[in-house]
Amino acid sequence: MHFWKAFLHIGAPRKRDFPGHQPGEHVELITVLHWVSLVPFFFQVAILFGLSIWFITSDLYSEITDVPRIFTMSIVVALFIHALCFRLYNYSLKVILVTNFRVIDIRHSVFLKREREAIPMFNIQDLRYQQSGIFQRIFHYGTLMILGSSTDLKYVFRYVPRVNKFHHILAEVHQKRLREQSSFPSAMLREKGIPPAS
Amino acid sequence: MNWWLFFGFHILSLVFCLMATRATFRYLSKYRMTPQTSFLMVGLERTQYVALFYVGSILILTLLSLAVGIFHFFS
Numbered sequence: 001m002h003f004w005k006a007f008l009h010i011g012a013p014r015k016r017d018f019p020g021h022q023p024g025e026h027v028e029l030i031t032v033l034h035w036v037s038l039v040p041f042f043f044q045v046a047i048l049f050g051l052s053i054w055f056i057t058s059d060l061y062s063e064i065t066d067v068p069r070i071f072t073m074s075i076v077v078a079l080f081i082h083a084l085c086f087r088l089y090n091y092s093l094k095v096i097l098v099t100n101f102r103v104i105d106i107r108h109s110v111f112l113k114r115e116r117e118a119i120p121m122f123n124i125q126d127l128r129y130q131q132s133g134i135f136q137r138i139f140h141y142g143t144l145m146i147l148g149s150s151t152d153l154k155y156v157f158r159y160v161p162r163v164n165k166f167h168h169i170l171a172e173v174h175q176k177r178l179r180e181q182s183s184f185p186s187a188m189l190r191e192k193g194i195p196p197a198s
Numbered sequence: 199m200n201w202w203l204f205f206g207f208h209i210l211s212l213v214f215c216l217m218a219t220r221a222t223f224r225y226l227s228k229y230r231m232t233p234q235t236s237f238l239m240v241g242l243e244r245t246q247y248v249a250l251f252y253v254g255s256i257l258i259l260t261l262l263s264l265a266v267g268i269f270h271f272f273s
Contacts, residue, residue: 007223017230019228070266075204
């Protein structure tokens with residue numbers, strides 16, 4: 001058990017809240033995408049798996065090759081387990097983070113992809129969310145749109161879980177950040193003992 | 199079919215599975231999660247079940263292939 005924990009880095013001390021954490025930054029919300037984003041992939045895998053098993057158990061297989069069925073079957077099962085679990089690992093590595101400074105979209109995969117996009121709070125002009133369709137309403141997910149300060153800046157996050165709650169938290173953090181920024185010069189002047197201009 | 203090819207595939211498969219599991223957990227362990235901030239997150243703790251299933255099933259398939267190989271060898 002100790003080996004397993006050491007191998008997987010479970011219980012290791014964490015110095016930062018997330019990779020790329022800046023001083024003074026604190027996390028307000030972490031989320032992965034909704035599990036519905038996995039459904040199309042799982043359907044494809046299930047159909048392919050069914051077809052493969054049907055082929056291996058059919059008479060056609062024995063006409064084509066003399067490789068024992070158990071060999072091929074175990075290889076096919078292993079490949080499908082790899083596909084499923086690898087997809088689940090990738091799913092857990094795609095993270096949306098909201099901190100008091102920025103919104104970070106981390107799109108990593110296990111081996112091949114390292115991608116990160118950060119949207120500073122002061123670049124956010126407007127926040128919108130959309131839940132349309134019966135599935136989005138039943139399973140509580142939707143699309144979140146972050147509109148940037150220039151017209152061509154638009155960030156779209158699909159399959160955001162509890163999108164209304166997510167939007168609410170993000171809007172609160174955004175407003176708080178804007179208030180802090182707008183009060184910053186007067187607070188600095190007060191600290192220095194300079195009276196604000198009337 | 200040469201049994202060694204079959205067994206070799208499963209050994210490589212097991213190695214790949216362990217590498218993927220380690221890489222994933224090394225990265226996920228960099229997040230510090232609290233119930234207040236990560237209530238929507240599939241974190242380290244819940245991904246452990248996936249890892250358990252993944253490593254367990256691939257290990258069982260490898261052992262099964264070994265058993266089949268031994269059976270073929272002695273029969």
